[in-house]
Amino acid sequence: MSTLILKGTLISAPAPGKLDILEGGYLAVEDGCVEGVYPRLPERYQNAPLEDFGRCLILQSFTDLHLHAPQYPMLGTGMNLPLLEWLSACTYPAEARFADAEYARTVSRALARELIENGTTRVCMFSSLHRPATLILMEELERAGVTGFVGKVNMDRNGSPDLQETTEESRRETLAWLDQSKAFPHIRPILTPRFTPSCTDELLRFLGKLALERNLPVQSHLSENTGELQWVRTLHPECARYWETYDEYGLWTDRTAMAHCVWSDAAERQAMIRAGVTAVHCPASNRNLCSGVAPVRVMLSEGVKVALGTDIAGGDSVHMFDAVADAVRASKDRRILDGWKTEALSVAEAWYLGTSAGASFFGDAPGFVPGQRLHAMAVDDSRLPPSPHPLSAAERFERCVYRRQSGAIRAVWSDGRKVFSRSPD
């Protein structure tokens, strides 16, 4: 059995809004799994290899439950358009470039590296509709140490001349991709109808059947923008609500992640709760594309499962520290919109969404729980300016969420393996 002890200021999120904080604590890891968290090193570990991170914060690593790999090169451009125009003008041309395998590899490798260096070890990620590029993306994520789900996008209508499949192509390529995906131990396939306007009923039916037969997870978009809602109503007059277009074909289950849910009303939220669908809140994207402000406080109090996504490249940062801070800020936007009637999220609540809540989509319990594979990072905040008073661990943690510290992450563990380390400058 291989044992490792990590020493530092251990902070984890065992429940929404709650932080377990242990300064100078010991995190024992056996064969890549958390064994326990201890204020003093147990006798049996006295001779075990120990990595001492001093005053560094040792935190759960991030789960980014919604992002688009082929949009990574667009990051920070085209922010002046609303969703549907933005898809045609910016996004589809960028995704069409994934037809070029070499380009897809360059982009995938750079993205995978940026994710790991910034502490994101689990993802639900959209590729493009291209099977070869999707397999390359999976390979590069696997190589870098990222784990989770990647989907070949399905879209057989309303795409662009360069970015659309026939229904038959979509079926065939999806089946071939699923076969070829078995090569990756840490990156698994997720069915990915882009969104209702991109998929014929026939294609949605095929995907729903596949999800059921092979017990596959599903990701898509839901109720992001009012123009999109209107379009879905026109396309599906038989469905009273957007979510029904997914439910009708078996794509609405407790293994489904739906990005955005900005405009989900009480009925749609109840449908999420009943089915166990996860809503993926993407605060930066919703703001950049002027989509609206998701009612996250209401979702949480009703019992909707909510996790966080960067949604690059509607979002402008791959870094989940930003997504956590943005979730707090978006909840303040929502508070203002609601006439100060809903409470803003605390940093601890937003942190939970970006770590433990996302981890639950992969079947993990919240926090550093014995028996679970280690997903963690060590963060060095020693280069931040002197504080006017000695900071508590909780204050240091808050400051790390808000401050954008390049190079602060000293080490990252993903699925029990150390996948990144950097010496202090």
Place this chain on the structure above:
Amino acid sequence: MSTLILKGTLISAPAPGKLDILEGGYLAVEDGCVEGVYPRLPERYQNAPLEDFGRCLILQSFTDLHLHAPQYPMLGTGMNLPLLEWLSACTYPAEARFADAEYARTVSRALARELIENGTTRVCMFSSLHRPATLILMEELERAGVTGFVGKVNMDRNGSPDLQETTEESRRETLAWLDQSKAFPHIRPILTPRFTPSCTDELLRFLGKLALERNLPVQSHLSENTGELQWVRTLHPECARYWETYDEYGLWTDRTAMAHCVWSDAAERQAMIRAGVTAVHCPASNRNLCSGVAPVRVMLSEGVKVALGTDIAGGDSVHMFDAVADAVRASKDRRILDGWKTEALSVAEAWYLGTSAGASFFGDAPGFVPGQRLHAMAVDDSRLPPSPHPLSAAERFERCVYRRQSGAIRAVWSDGRKVFSRSPD
């Protein structure tokens, strides 16, 4: 005469929403002043020293028209409180530490360096109420190459036991500080009543008289938060509106910068226009403290002078690239609040606010205008990921605004002097 030629992709903001873009252009500088911008190098400059920045963007440097130096160490903490509670719990204790000169020097030096390294060369800055610390701050800004205005804060009521002056102390210390401030060629004093609730009528009257007699600029806060508005109404039942508490004492002129103006109504905005007061929009701070969303589009269309501030540490970033992006995003929040009736700001408009509009508070015309002292920076975006298509200069510029690139600034000039340079890694 000393001549210098800068070569690169020149981008400047000559008017709101307009960018002058010249790829491979030449910026001629004589004795620290812009001489002209040329697509080809004029014959007379063939032998002049030339700095070739290749494909780097050469941009106007930033003007940060509202920030609090003693709050720099608090950056990214205490974000869960609204304004008035936050002042008592976080801000006043942090500012009280400026009683310690050595501490003030450490903080001032670190802040000055971060400003310059990130392209902010002109500021309107609050110090604390301490005269020695304020002089140390001015000295450190001067040394680093920052220019502009710094104010010793005046507050003779509603402070804390550790952070308040008597009216007499405030008068005496202000006069002594003004005398001692003459030592600094690039950093000049600005009168700084903290905000109406912090100053007695007697103190405001004294400051207004001083502003008139010595032709001094003024900075303060206005209409940031609804609780503050209510408090001002209670303190000044004789004034129908917040702005009148400043106007009554001669602190409302075309050399006045008022931070926030989130809740300024049409009458207050008209009073700004009449007097020529500059509203300093601080989007990050307004969001972090859940103050509200300033109606910047409306202000601009009515003709209010608007500039940008980071407002650290209500704001969580000293970097004006962030403030520019946040101004665009805040205008989208406002658009959502306004039921999609007001237009969002373009990147070019927000950029104008963070550069040319701020420069006008120091008497400068917008853009790279002949005869003006050079305030500029060279930005290297070559380490950003490959784009799906060749980016135009305008797209590269937008991307630099949204992406947080540490180390991208290669050189900074302030008041004609090169104050920072960094080699490519």
